[in-house]
Each structure stands twice: as structure tokens, then as C-alpha cells.
Amino acid sequence: MIRFLTAGESHGPALTGIVEGVPAGVPLTADDLNEHLARRWLGYGRGGRSKIERDKVRIDAGVRFSKTMGSPIALHLPNASHKKDKAGWPETMAVEGTGEGIEKVTLPRPGHADLVGTQKYGFDDIRPVIERSSARETAMRVACCSVARQLLRELGIEVGSHVVRLGEVGYETPEDWADAVQALIDEGGARAVYEAADASETRMLREDLTEECIAHIEATKKAGDSLGGQYEVVVTGVPPGLGSYVHWEHRLDGQLGHAIMSIQAQKAVEVGNGIAGAYRPGSRIHDPITEDENGRLRRTSNNAGGIEGGTSNGMPIIVRGFMKPIPTLIKPLGTVDIASREPQPTRYERSDVTSVPAASTVAEATVALTIANAVLRKYGGDSFAELSDRFMRETSEN
Numbered sequence: 001m002i003r004f005l006t007a008g009e010s011h012g013p014a015l016t017g018i019v020e021g022v023p024a025g026v027p028l029t030a031d032d033l034n035e036h037l038a039r040r041w042l043g044y045g046r047g048g049r050s051k052i053e054r055d056k057v058r059i060d061a062g063v064r065f066s067k068t069m070g071s072p073i074a075l076h077l078p079n080a081s082h083k084k085d086k087a088g089w090p091e092t093m094a095v096e097g098t099g100e101g102i103e104k105v106t107l108p109r110p111g112h113a114d115l116v117g118t119q120k121y122g123f124d125d126i127r128p129v130i131e132r133s134s135a136r137e138t139a140m141r142v143a144c145c146s147v148a149r150q151l152l153r154e155l156g157i158e159v160g161s162h163v164v165r166l167g168e169v170g171y172e173t174p175e176d177w178a179d180a181v182q183a184l185i186d187e188g189g190a191r192a193v194y195e196a197a198d199a200s201e202t203r204m205l206r207e208d209l210t211e212e213c214i215a216h217i218e219a220t221k222k223a224g225d226s227l228g229g230q231y232e233v234v235v236t237g238v239p240p241g242l243g244s245y246v247h248w249e250h251r252l253d254g255q256l257g258h259a260i261m262s263i264q265a266q267k268a269v270e271v272g273n274g275i276a277g278a279y280r281p282g283s284r285i286h287d288p289i290t291e292d293e294n295g296r297l298r299r300t301s302n303n304a305g306g307i308e309g310g311t312s313n314g315m316p317i318i319v320r321g322f323m324k325p326i327p328t329l330i331k332p333l334g335t336v337d338i339a340s341r342e343p344q345p346t347r348y349e350r351s352d353v354t355s356v357p358a359a360s361t362v363a364e365a366t367v368a369l370t371i372a373n374a375v376l377r378k379y380g381g382d383s384f385a386e387l388s389d390r391f392m393r394e395t396s397e398n
């Protein structure tokens with residue numbers, strides 16, 4: 001099982017990650033991770049920070065001659081804004097000293113972790129809550145999960161995503177984009193899906209929707225507001241048999257739900273056409289089984305999103321995430337000063353108008369880790385050679 005830990009504040013000097021449980025012999029370089037870190041900055045509607053950070057992770061341990069060694073992998077990612085901003089972050093985020101003279105943040109933003117964070121940890125200053133609840137954490141998370149993604153790539157499993165809605169603009173139903181995604185899968189698996197999405201400023205597959213969304217983001221920004229949206233993550237090359245129905249924590253759909261919902265501001269998740277399934281009769285949802293010309297059992301549709309009984313069925317895995325609008329708004333919302341207890345309007349800090357395109361790339365990463373762990377649980381191995389031998393032998397029979 002691959003697990004990882006991250007440490008680091010949004011405006012501290014750096015983010016740190018440790019990834020443990022990766023078999024020895026997986027080809028890995030910092031560039032493999034940096035490719036996905038750069039993709040996390042994609043998307044129209046990002047705030048000023050996207051112009052400051054040039055995320056480049058450094059591998060400090062666990063890799064030798066571009067191959068993992070089976071030992072923990074240590075990652076280091078500096079926060080460029082710590083020094084480049086004029087906001088005095090080295091003083092505000094100093095590890096030592098008393099903090100005397102540093103202004104406290106006392107106006108909690110509705111929809112953010114500000115108020116609950118102070119209530120939980122007993123702070124009279126919201127700064128520590130802002131620093132760790134910030135989605136800056138997802139930079140190191142993407143780096144850590146991209147190690148697992150690299151392992152999957154070596155086995156022919158790819159993860160991709162695309163945005164399907166931003167606020168009021170987007171496709172109406174999954175049927176509207178299914179053919180476009182299937183054509184990309186046929187062309188080059190989930191990698192073709194993410195490459196096509198990356199070519200759009202909103203990570204959408206249709207040019208007219210991209211343009212409409214950019215106008216929607218601009219209008220929202222002018223109104224001092226923010227937007228949420230929806231995206232789809234697709235995994236291809238998945239063999240049948242990952243996950244299990246035998247116990248609740250082995251269910252792959254449950255694990256994927258956690259993978260998406262663990263990302264800041266993600267408020268709903270759908271596996272396959274799960275939502276439509278709640279409204280339609282079974283005969284219009286369950287995917288008929290057929291035998292193909294090679295004697296393999298296949299589905300003629302994929303409403304189940306590649307998972308039945310908590311177990312992958314060999315069809316592409318499809319998971320959709322729903323993100324709420326960004327809580328930091330130019331337009332003030334009502335709040336209460338936690339020091340004076342006076343009602344006050346919120347104050348604006350530099351922020352995105354929407355981060356759905358970025359969130360979709362973070363979701364790719366967390367889904368990749370989940371699938372990699374399901375692969376390791378089924379096929380195991382201390383070295384990549386052991387793992388891939390077993391994987392190739394057993395999947396060629398399905």
C-alpha cells in the first residue's frame with residue numbers, strides 16, 4: 001500500500017512530502033512529477049498566485065538512477081510566494097519568536113475553514129487555519145500521488161479528466177459528452193482525454209463551451225463573485241477485479257468517493273451515471289453483458305462507471321466531482337469579528353474566481369493513488385518486476 005504525508009503552510013518556506021510503500025524499480029524523475037504540478041496551475045480564473053509560483057519539486061530520497069528503491073521517497077517543494085510576495089511572509093510565518101507586531105486575522109470567511117478552525121484549535125487568530133486549510137496543500141498532494149501515477153503508467157493504466165461545467169455554463173447531461181470522451185479513449189486512453197482538456201483554458205473538450213465559460217468567469221469576477229463546477233475523471237487500462245464487495249472498506253467506489261471528497265471544496269461525487277440511475281428504471285441503467293470476438297466478457301454500455309459490487313469490471317472507471325464556489329469573494333459577505341464580536345463585512349484576500357480546472361487535475365492525482373493501491377493489493381510485489389509480471393500474466397487472461 002502506498003501512503004503519503006504532507007506538511008507545509010500556504011505561505012511558509014516550503015511543502016514537504018513523504019511517499020512510502022512504492023515498490024522498487026519504478027522509473028521516476030522529478031520531471032515526471034513536475035509535469036502534473038504544472039498542469040495543476042491550468043485554468044482561466046486563477047488568482048495572482050498562479051503568476052508567482054513555478055512549482056518544481058525536488059526528490060531528496062528514495063530514488064537512485066531514476067528508479068525507486070523501495071524506500072520512502074522524500075519530496076521538497078518551495079513556496080515562491082514566501083519570499084517573492086511583498087506581504088512579509090517570512091515574518092508572519094516565522095517558526096520562532098512571539099509574533100508581536102504581526103496583525104491577527106479576525107474576520108472568518110463563510111464557506112472557508114476559518115471559523116471552525118479557530119473553534120477547534122483554540123486560536124484567536126485565523127492565520128494558522130488559512131495557512132493549512134488552503135488548497136496550496138494540493139501541490140504536494142499532486143506530487144506525492146503522481147509517484148503512484150507513474151507506477152500505473154508503467155502498467156498501461158492512465159488517468160485523465162475534463163471539466164464539464166463551470167457555474168451556469170456547461171454540458172446538460174453526461175450523454176452530451178460521452179461520445180467525445182469515448183473517441184479520445186479509443187485514440188489514446190485517458191491520457192488523450194487529459195491532453196485534449198489541457199489544450200482548453202477551462203479544461204473543456206468543446207471550444208464553444210470554453211469561450212462561453214471564459215465570458216462567464218469574467219462576468220462573475222466583475223460582479224465580485226466566484227464559481228464552482230463539475231468535472232469527470234476517467235481511468236483506462238483497468239483490469240477487472242480491483243476492489244471487492246467482501247467488506248466495506250474494500251469497495252473501490254467507496255475509496256474513490258473518499259479520494260474526491262478529500263479535496264478541498266469538493267461537495268459531491270458520482271460514480272458512472274449514478275445520479276441518472278436514481279431516476280431511471282433498471283432496464284435503462286444496468287449495462288448488458290456480451291462476449292466479444294476474443295471470448296472476453298464486456299459491457300455494451302458503461303453506466304456503472306466501470307465498477308459493480310465495489311469491484312472494477314474492466315470498463316473505464318468514471319468518477320465525477322462537484323466543487324462548490326470559492327469562498328473568498330471580492331463582494332463582502334456578513335461575518336462577525338472573532339475579537340470584538342462586532343458584525344463586519346468580510347475582507348478580500350488574493351483568490352481564484354474558480355479553481356474547477358485545477359481541482360480536476362488534483363482529482364486525477366487522488367484517483368491515481370486509489371487505483372494504484374487497489375492494483376498493489378491485488379497483484380502485490382516488493383519490486384516493480386514482480387508486480388508487473390503478475391499483472392501482465394493475470395490480466396492477459398481476462
Ligand SMILES: Cc1cc2nc3c(=O)[nH]c(=O)nc-3n(C[C@H](O)[C@H](O)[C@H](O)COP(=O)(O)O)c2cc1C
Nearest residue numbers: 112113133135264265326327328351352355358359
Ligand atoms: C485547487 C483549489 C484551489 C482553491 N483556491 C481557493 C482560493 O483561491 N480561495 C479560496 O477561498 N478557496 C480556494 N479553494 C477552496 C478552499 O480551499 C476550501 O473551500 C476550504 O479549504 C474549505 O474547505 P471546504 O470547502 O471543503 O469546506 C480552492 C480549492 C481547490 C481544490
